[in-house]
Amino acid sequence: MRTATRWLAGAAAPARLGLIGGLIVGLVGGPNAARAADESDTAKAFTTLDQQVDAGQYAAADKTATRLLDALGPDSTDPMVGRVLSDRARARLMQGHAADAVDDYLKAIAHADGPQDRAAGYLDLATAMNRLQLGDHACAAIRRAYDEAGSEFTPLGRVALDQSKALNCPAFADRDFARLFELPFRLGASTDGTALTGLYGDAAYTRLPTGWTIDPPALDSPDGVDARSANGDAVCAIRRSDGPAPIRTYVDAVAKEDVVRGRRPNGVLLDVNGREDRMGLQRTVEVDFAVPTTSAPLPGRLELASRLDKTYAVLCLAQKPDAGDEARNVARLISESMRWRP
Amino acid sequence: MTTNRIWLIVAIVIALGMLAPTVRGEESELDQRQPQGKPPTQAATQASDPTLAAIGLLTGTASRCTAFLVGSDRVVVTAAHCVLDRDGKPSQARFAFRPGYRAGAHTPSFDARVVVTGGWKPSGDPRLSVEPVADDWAILATDQPTGIAPLTLAADLKLDRLRGRPLASVGYSVDVESGRFVTEDVPCRATHLQDFRIDHTCRGSLGSAGSPLFLLGPTDARGALVGLVVQGAASSTAERLVIGQLMGLADVRGIPAVDYGGRAVFSGAFVNAVKIATAGAELSAMK
Numbered sequence: 001m002r003t004a005t006r007w008l009a010g011a012a013a014p015a016r017l018g019l020i021g022g023l024i025v026g027l028v029g030g031p032n033a034a035r036a037a038d039e040s041d042t043a044k045a046f047t048t049l050d051q052q053v054d055a056g057q058y059a060a061a062d063k064t065a066t067r068l069l070d071a072l073g074p075d076s077t078d079p080m081v082g083r084v085l086s087d088r089a090r091a092r093l094m095q096g097h098a099a100d101a102v103d104d105y106l107k108a109i110a111h112a113d114g115p116q117d118r119a120a121g122y123l124d125l126a127t128a129m130n131r132l133q134l135g136d137h138a139c140a141a142i143r144r145a146y147d148e149a150g151s152e153f154t155p156l157g158r159v160a161l162d163q164s165k166a167l168n169c170p171a172f173a174d175r176d177f178a179r180l181f182e183l184p185f186r187l188g189a190s191t192d193g194t195a196l197t198g199l200y201g202d203a204a205y206t207r208l209p210t211g212w213t214i215d216p217p218a219l220d221s222p223d224g225v226d227a228r229s230a231n232g233d234a235v236c237a238i239r240r241s242d243g244p245a246p247i248r249t250y251v252d253a254v255a256k257e258d259v260v261r262g263r264r265p266n267g268v269l270l271d272v273n274g275r276e277d278r279m280g281l282q283r284t285v286e287v288d289f290a291v292p293t294t295s296a297p298l299p300g301r302l303e304l305a306s307r308l309d310k311t312y313a314v315l316c317l318a319q320k321p322d323a324g325d326e327a328r329n330v331a332r333l334i335s336e337s338m339r340w341r342p
Numbered sequence: 343m344t345t346n347r348i349w350l351i352v353a354i355v356i357a358l359g360m361l362a363p364t365v366r367g368e369e370s371e372l373d374q375r376q377p378q379g380k381p382p383t384q385a386a387t388q389a390s391d392p393t394l395a396a397i398g399l400l401t402g403t404a405s406r407c408t409a410f411l412v413g414s415d416r417v418v419v420t421a422a423h424c425v426l427d428r429d430g431k432p433s434q435a436r437f438a439f440r441p442g443y444r445a446g447a448h449t450p451s452f453d454a455r456v457v458v459t460g461g462w463k464p465s466g467d468p469r470l471s472v473e474p475v476a477d478d479w480a481i482l483a484t485d486q487p488t489g490i491a492p493l494t495l496a497a498d499l500k501l502d503r504l505r506g507r508p509l510a511s512v513g514y515s516v517d518v519e520s521g522r523f524v525t526e527d528v529p530c531r532a533t534h535l536q537d538f539r540i541d542h543t544c545r546g547s548l549g550s551a552g553s554p555l556f557l558l559g560p561t562d563a564r565g566a567l568v569g570l571v572v573q574g575a576a577s578s579t580a581e582r583l584v585i586g587q588l589m590g591l592a593d594v595r596g597i598p599a600v601d602y603g604g605r606a607v608f609s610g611a612f613v614n615a616v617k618i619a620t621a622g623a624e625l626s627a628m629k
Contacts, residue, residue, distance in 0.1 A: 226594055235596040239587070253579035265517070266547040266574050267581055268603040274580035287580045291588070291598055298598070302584045315587050319596050 042071060046080060053087050061091040082111035086124055093128050101128060102185035119148035119156040126163065133339040135281030139169035140177040147174065167281060199225060200240055204312070207337040209330055212236075229330075233323035236316040236330055244306035250285040251276045263292075270297050279305035279312060280338040288328060291317065299324030303335035312338065393564055394524055396493050398441035399514050400424060400454070400482075400552060402434050406521070408513035408552040409439055409454075409482070411492035412567070413620035418454050418482040419612065420552035421572040422462035425480050430463045432456040437482065441490050443514070445522030454482040457622075458615055460607070475605045476538035478572040479612045481619050493554060495609045495616060496566035504532045504540065504557070504608075510564055511544035511606075513553025517577045521549040529558050530575070533589070533601055538611035542604035545582075546574015555606045568609050575604030 045068050052061035065088035072078050089104030105128060109121035122145035129138035142163045149157030164173075199205060200223065208214070211230040225238040254274030263270050270290040277286035282305040290297035300317035316331035318324045400409035400420050407424035411417065418439050427433040436453040443449045460477035508529035514521040530544035546553065555569035576582055582602065591597045 228596075235594065237587075237591050237594050237597070239590065250579060250583060254583075257578055257580055260578075264547075264576070264578055264581070266550075266576065266603065267578060268576045268600060269581050269584060272578055272581045272584070274583075285580075285583065287584050289581070289584045291600055293598055300584075302587055304583060304587070313587050315584075315591065317597060 042068065042080070045071075046084065049084065049087050053091060056094070058091040058094040062088055062095065065091065079111075079113055082108045082113070082117070082121070085111060086121065089124070089128070093131065098128075098132055099185040102181060103183060106181060106183070115148045115150060116154065116156055119145045119154075119160065122148060123156065123159060123163070130167075133280060135167060136173070136176065136278045136336060137180050138281070139164070139167055139173035139278075140175075140180050142167065142169055143171070143174035144177055199238070203341055204240070205337075205339045205341075206238070206334050208236075209333060212330065227334075229323075229326065233320050234316055234318050234327040234330060236314065236327075236334060238334060239313045239315075241311045241313070242309070243311060244309055245304060245311040247283050247285055247304065247306050250274075250304070251283065254285055254287065268292075271299070277303065277332070277335065279303055279314070279335040280307075280340065282307050282312075284335060286332070286335070290324070296321035299327060301328040301331035303331055305335070305338075307340060314338075392491065393493065394512065395442045395490050397512055397524055397554060398439055398449075399443040399521075400437055400439050402437045404433065405437075406514075406516075406549050408524075408550060408554075408571075410552070410554045411441060411488060411490055412495055412554075413492055413616045414623040415488045415490050415492055416484045416486075416623040416626075417492065417616060417619045418484060419554075419570060419616065420480050420482065421570065421607075422459040422478045422480040423464065423572065424552055425456050425482065426459060426462060428464050430459075430461075436485075439482070439484060439488075441488055442524075444524070445519075450488075452484040452486065452488055454484045457481050457483050457619055460611065474539075475572055476607055476611050478605075479570055479607045479615075481612065481615050483619065483623060493567050495613050496557070496568045497613065499566065499568060499609070501535050501538070501540070501608050501610065504535060504568060506531070508558040508562070509542060509544060509568075510556045510558050510562075511542075511546060511550065511553045511571045511574070512556070512564075513546060513550040513571065513574075515546040515548070515550035515553075515574055515577070517545075517547035527574075528562060530604070533604075535608075538608040540569050540606040540608055541601055542571075542606055543575050543582075543602045544571060544604050544606075545577040546571060546604070547577050550574035569606040570609070570612070571604070571606045573603060573605040575602035 045064060049061055049064045049068065052064055065084050068084050069081065069088070072081055085104045085108035089101045089108060092104060093101035102125070105121065105125040109118055109125070112118040112121050122141045126138045126141035126145065129141055142160050146157055146160035146164060149160055151157050152161045208227055212227050213230065215226045215228070223240045227236045227238070228234070255276070257274060259273045261271055264272065270292055272287065272289045274285060274287040277284045284303050284305040287302045288299070289302070290299045298318050298321065300315065303314040305312050314331050314334045316327040318327040396411040398409055400407045400418070402425065405424050407420050409418045409420035412419050425432055425437060436455055438451045439454045440449045440451045459480040462474065462477040509531055510526055510528035511530065512524055512526045514524055518525045527545040530542055532540050532542050534541035540555070542555070544555065551572050551574070553571040554567050555571050556564040557566045557568050559565045576585060585600055585602050588597060588600045592599060
């Protein structure tokens with residue numbers, strides 16, 4: 001330290017002034033210049049990202065967005081973060097990385113600046129879910145968007161309401177938002193299942209839990225598929241029949257029926273309890289029941305929906321009295337994950 | 343005393359009739375005219391549909407069922423389990439029959455006594471309380487003429503003819519307006535036919551036992567009287583939805599056989615008894 005002081009003290013005056021000036025520039029002007037350069041790079045990268053997404057270069061867009069987000073920092077409050085996340089979500093969705101895409105959509109919503117921005121984020125998410133033919137998820141996001149927009153008289157509220165009507169979303173669709181978008185995101189409520197192609201000649205797709213198998217001959221059947229759990233605890237039948245069923249009428253009628261434990265007067269089944277649910281995008285009537293047998297009752301669940309002049313029924317029945325939960329969960333999984341060829 | 347002798351003769355003839363089951367249900371031509379016979383009384387005209395005037399509420403101390411006049415304005419048909427106790431004997435001497443009953447409207451009440459029944463006895467399982475179905479019929483006679491045009495049983499009709507045909511049941515099921523008015527389930531259909539037993543889909547809860555079962559014509563008009571409902575089918579929409587699907591899965595391993603639960607006695611099981619009771623009633627009227 002002393003040596004440096006001596007050297008400084010021994011320098012010529014103009015040189016000293018120049019050095020001091022240089023230090024001032026270095027200390028004050030340097031960071032600003034560097035920041036300006038960074039901002040320029042960021043803006044450039046963002047422009048590149050937009051162009052890549054528009055051009056359908058999704059893999060490149062994914063990388064660009066990731067670089068941008070790294071540059072901005074993990075805890076950045078920069079308003080650009082939301083836009084970059086949204087772009088990356090779209091890029092990932094188009095690459096088939098649905099779980100990562102949903103993760104980004106949700107982060108983008110979290111970074112949104114105000115309710116209208118959040119509404120836009122939810123609508124983006126709904127569009128993505130529609131693309132995946134996940135009706136419940138789309139409806140949940142749309143209803144969130146509507147709530148964030150505040151009113152149907154706002155532009156985004158109007159859009160959300162129109163989409164809600166188009167998909168016949170129930171008003172309570174966002175009730176299960178947290179469950180549906182629980183991270184890591186799981187397609188069809190479960191990635192445990194086996195993706196089925198070729199159901200009814202590729203007309204429909206659904207999932208089954210791991211360990212469940214479809215009777216091989218059933219895959220060739222035009223209208224009937226039977227599936228069983230590996231341990232034989234439950235059986236499911238997935239049926240398609242001609243003509244629509246009056247699902248709305250059924251739902252209304254079932255909604256008026258009291259929940260019954262045991263058997264109704266003159267009833268045949270036990271514990272009959274019905275409600276509205278979803279089969280893919282379609283409105284579904286869901287009924288829990290138990291079949292009385294000479295030994296213990298066998299619990300089960302029926303899901304019934306109509307689409308394009310066809311009626312689809314999923315009926316799962318426990319083969320052992322204590323397998324009721326499994327039968328009912330599988331019925332709902334099959335129903336929720338049901339998708340139809342566009 | 344004279345009346346008692348007449349009914350004794352009627353009972354003997356009925357018993358003889360029961361020994362000839364091969365003739366039941368294959369009598370004469372299918373008759374789709376309902377009702378016919380005597381002109382309706384004041385009670386009958388209260389109902390806009392003349393058929394409904396012959397259908398009424400049958401109540402006892404511990405029972406509430408549907409019943410209907412058939413063949414005579416004094417002969418009443420209902421389900422045996424509505425009038426018999428667990429030993430298979432009449433649960434009381436007289437029941438109240440109110441043809442054309444509607445809550446809030448004046449409808450006359452007639453005392454009615456059990457004349458003859460099928461060989462029905464209750465089973466141990468409450469759900470199977472109406473088994474055996476084919477024997478769950480009872481014929482009563484009112485103490486005095488009702489003056490109401492009775493229904494006519496279908497004749498010369500084989501059970502197989504009901505297969506695939508639309509049906510209707512009319513009765514006082516308590517799941518609709520608490521059974522205060524007569525209600526009709528139309529159309530419904532037979533799901534299984536065997537001997538004199540009809541498994542059907544006609545909705546009905548408590549109170550529907552004893553309802554007449556009609557064939558429907560092309561325009562859904564009630565036609566021939568073909569049976570007697572002893573148990574209505576499940577009336578819950580949710581339950582019927584499930585049962586309909588379960589029935590379609592009968593071939594799937596592990597799916598138990600389930601039906602709608604509706605049961606009826608084919609008219610052939612009691613047509614001869616009705617004829618004899620009618621003859622007895624006419625004889626009694628002449629006396």
